[in-house]
Amino acid sequence: MGSRITNFASLIALGIAIAAAPVRAAGPEDARFEAIYKAEWSWRQAQHEADEDDGDTISAHLPDVGPAAQAARLARWTATSQALAGIDPARLSPANQTNLAVYRYQIEALLAAQRFRDYERPLNADTSFWGNLAGVAQASFRTAQDYRNYLTMLGEMPRYFDQQIANMRAGLARGFTPPQVTLQGRDTTVTPVTDAPTPEANRFYAPFKAMPATIPAAEQAALRAEARRVIADKVVPAHKALLQFLRNDYIPHAQTALGAYALPDGKAYYQSKIFEFTTLRATPAEIHATGLREVARIRGEMLAVMRAVQFQGDLPAFLAHLRSDPQFYAKTPQDLLNRAAWIAKTFDGKAARYFGHLPRSRFAIKPVPDDIAPFYTSGRGGPGVYLVNTYNLPARPLYSLPALTLHESAPGHAFQMPLAMEHKDLPGFRAEYISAYGEGWALYCEKLGDEMGMYDTPYDRFGMLSYQMWRAARLVVDTGIHTMGWSRAQAQAYLHENTALADHEIETEVDRYIAWPGQALSYYLGEMAIVDGRARAERALGPKFNIRAFHDAVLELGSVPLPVLQTRIDRFIAEGGKGPYPDEE
Incomplete structure (x- = not known):
C-alpha cells in the first residue's frame, strides 16, 4: 500500500494548489x-x-x-x-x-x-445532443405551463439543430470529429423520431399521453393538438435534416485516425482533457505507468479468487468460463432488473453503519431505452434514476451486477449527486459535476462493497475486482489510444485479457474511450484519491477513525477537484476525525 500512496501523491503534487492560509473571517x-x-x-x-x-x-x-x-x-x-x-x-x-x-x-x-472549440464535436460514441434532448420527454410534467414550455422548446428544434449541424460542419472541415469507426450505426438513434408513423407514436409526444388531472380536459385537448402540430412541423423535419447530414456528409467523411494526438493541436488538446477529467497536471506517460502498476496488482487479487474457487486452468480460461457459463446470466430483462433492485435494497439495510447523513432523494430503476441500448454502457445512475441495460443479456453478467449497482445507484451516483444538490449552503456552482470526484467516489463504492459484505460469492467479488481492473486498464488504454498509436483491436484485446467484461461491452467501451478523450481517466485516479486519503486518515487517527464521519466529510464537499479533496481529508485528520454532522460521535 505504501508505494501505491507514494505514486498517487506524486500525481496529486501536480494538481492545482490550495493556499495554506491562516483561518480568517470574510473580508x-x-x-x-x-x-x-x-x-x-x-x-x-x-x-x-x-x-x-x-x-x-x-x-x-x-x-x-x-x-x-x-x-x-x-x-x-x-x-x-x-x-x-x-x-x-x-x-x-x-x-x-x-x-x-x-x-x-x-x-x-x-x-x-x-x-479548442469542443462545441464542434457535440457527440461521442454513446451520447449526442439529439439523444440527450430525448430525456426531456421523461421529465415530470406537473402544470400546464410545463407543457407550454415544452412545446415552445420543441418548436426551437429546427434552429437548434441547424446550429449544431453548422458547428459539426466546421469541425468536419478541420478534421475535428469523433473517429469514423465510433460513429457506425449511430444514425439509427435518429430514426425512431423520423420513422414514427404518427405524431402520437413519436417519443416526444410521451408527456401528453397521461396528463395531470389538475389540467382541465379542454386545455389538455388543446395542448395535445398543439403537440401533434409541433412534432409534425418542427421536430420531425429537424431530425430528418440531421439524419441526412449524418448519413451523407458527417459519418462518411469523419476522421479515420483514432488518437487525440491526430486532432488539431492534439497534444495540447489531450492534456487539457486530462486536466478537465482528472483535475490533475499529470502527463499521459505518468498516467500510463500508474495504470500498468495497478493492473499488475489487481491481477494478483483476481488470481487469488480464481484459486479460491478451485478453478483448474489459467486466468484466460477462467475469464472464458465466466463469459460463457449460463449460470452467470439472467434469463429475461426483468430478471436482471429484479436482481439490481434486490442489491440496491440490500445496501439500504447497511447504509446507516457506513454513512451518517443520507440523501432525502430516492431513485427508480429503469431499463435503458431500446433505441440507444446497443451502444450504451451497462448502466448509468444519477439523481432519481438507475438505468440498467437489458439489451443483449449474455453481455450482462450477474457477477458484475453488485459492483455496477453500488457504482450507479447507492451509495454511488444516485446517492452522491442528490447529496450535493441538497447542500443549500454551498454556492450554486458547487453543484456542478466534476468527473474525477464523482466517478472516483462511485468506483470507491464498488470497493467499499467488499467491506460492507455486498458480495455474496467469490464470483461476485471477482466481478468487483474485474471492474477495478477495468478502470485501472482504462488508464493504460486511454493513453495508449490517444498518445501511443494503439489500434482499436489492441485496446479491445487488452481489456479482453485483463477483465471479465463481455466482448460486446468491451467493444462499446473502447469506442467510448476513442471518441471521448480523457474521460476514462477520471475513475481510477479519483478512487485512488479517496482510498489513499482514507488510509492516511486511518493511520493517523488509529482507534479514533470513524468510517461514517470520514464518508460524510468526503461527501459534504459536493463535487471538487482531487487536491481539494485531499485538503479536506487533511483537515479531517487535524480535527481528530470529527465529522461534519453532530450525531456521528
Missing part, C-alpha cells in the same frame, strides 16, 4: 471573489437555460450554440480567468479558499474547451 477579498463568481454563474445558467443534459428541467428554450454565442462564452470565461488571477487565496475565508479552488478549476476547464 474585502471575499466580496471581490463572490462578486466575480455570482455574476458569472448567473450568466452561465442563463446560457444553458435548457441544458440538454438536464432531464428534470422543463425550459421554454434550447441553448444558443451559434457563432455569436460561442464567441461570447470565450470572451466571458477569458475575462473571468483574468479576474480570478487577481484574487489572493491567503486573504479569503477558509470557505472561500475552497470555493476559489473549485471555481478556478471550473473556469479553466470551461475556457480550454471553448478555446
Whole structure:
C-alpha cells in the first residue's frame, strides 16, 4: 500500500494548489471573489437555460450554440480567468479558499474547451445532443405551463439543430470529429423520431399521453393538438435534416485516425482533457505507468479468487468460463432488473453503519431505452434514476451486477449527486459535476462493497475486482489510444485479457474511450484519491477513525477537484476525525 500512496501523491503534487492560509473571517477579498463568481454563474445558467443534459428541467428554450454565442462564452470565461488571477487565496475565508479552488478549476476547464472549440464535436460514441434532448420527454410534467414550455422548446428544434449541424460542419472541415469507426450505426438513434408513423407514436409526444388531472380536459385537448402540430412541423423535419447530414456528409467523411494526438493541436488538446477529467497536471506517460502498476496488482487479487474457487486452468480460461457459463446470466430483462433492485435494497439495510447523513432523494430503476441500448454502457445512475441495460443479456453478467449497482445507484451516483444538490449552503456552482470526484467516489463504492459484505460469492467479488481492473486498464488504454498509436483491436484485446467484461461491452467501451478523450481517466485516479486519503486518515487517527464521519466529510464537499479533496481529508485528520454532522460521535 505504501508505494501505491507514494505514486498517487506524486500525481496529486501536480494538481492545482490550495493556499495554506491562516483561518480568517470574510473580508474585502471575499466580496471581490463572490462578486466575480455570482455574476458569472448567473450568466452561465442563463446560457444553458435548457441544458440538454438536464432531464428534470422543463425550459421554454434550447441553448444558443451559434457563432455569436460561442464567441461570447470565450470572451466571458477569458475575462473571468483574468479576474480570478487577481484574487489572493491567503486573504479569503477558509470557505472561500475552497470555493476559489473549485471555481478556478471550473473556469479553466470551461475556457480550454471553448478555446479548442469542443462545441464542434457535440457527440461521442454513446451520447449526442439529439439523444440527450430525448430525456426531456421523461421529465415530470406537473402544470400546464410545463407543457407550454415544452412545446415552445420543441418548436426551437429546427434552429437548434441547424446550429449544431453548422458547428459539426466546421469541425468536419478541420478534421475535428469523433473517429469514423465510433460513429457506425449511430444514425439509427435518429430514426425512431423520423420513422414514427404518427405524431402520437413519436417519443416526444410521451408527456401528453397521461396528463395531470389538475389540467382541465379542454386545455389538455388543446395542448395535445398543439403537440401533434409541433412534432409534425418542427421536430420531425429537424431530425430528418440531421439524419441526412449524418448519413451523407458527417459519418462518411469523419476522421479515420483514432488518437487525440491526430486532432488539431492534439497534444495540447489531450492534456487539457486530462486536466478537465482528472483535475490533475499529470502527463499521459505518468498516467500510463500508474495504470500498468495497478493492473499488475489487481491481477494478483483476481488470481487469488480464481484459486479460491478451485478453478483448474489459467486466468484466460477462467475469464472464458465466466463469459460463457449460463449460470452467470439472467434469463429475461426483468430478471436482471429484479436482481439490481434486490442489491440496491440490500445496501439500504447497511447504509446507516457506513454513512451518517443520507440523501432525502430516492431513485427508480429503469431499463435503458431500446433505441440507444446497443451502444450504451451497462448502466448509468444519477439523481432519481438507475438505468440498467437489458439489451443483449449474455453481455450482462450477474457477477458484475453488485459492483455496477453500488457504482450507479447507492451509495454511488444516485446517492452522491442528490447529496450535493441538497447542500443549500454551498454556492450554486458547487453543484456542478466534476468527473474525477464523482466517478472516483462511485468506483470507491464498488470497493467499499467488499467491506460492507455486498458480495455474496467469490464470483461476485471477482466481478468487483474485474471492474477495478477495468478502470485501472482504462488508464493504460486511454493513453495508449490517444498518445501511443494503439489500434482499436489492441485496446479491445487488452481489456479482453485483463477483465471479465463481455466482448460486446468491451467493444462499446473502447469506442467510448476513442471518441471521448480523457474521460476514462477520471475513475481510477479519483478512487485512488479517496482510498489513499482514507488510509492516511486511518493511520493517523488509529482507534479514533470513524468510517461514517470520514464518508460524510468526503461527501459534504459536493463535487471538487482531487487536491481539494485531499485538503479536506487533511483537515479531517487535524480535527481528530470529527465529522461534519453532530450525531456521528
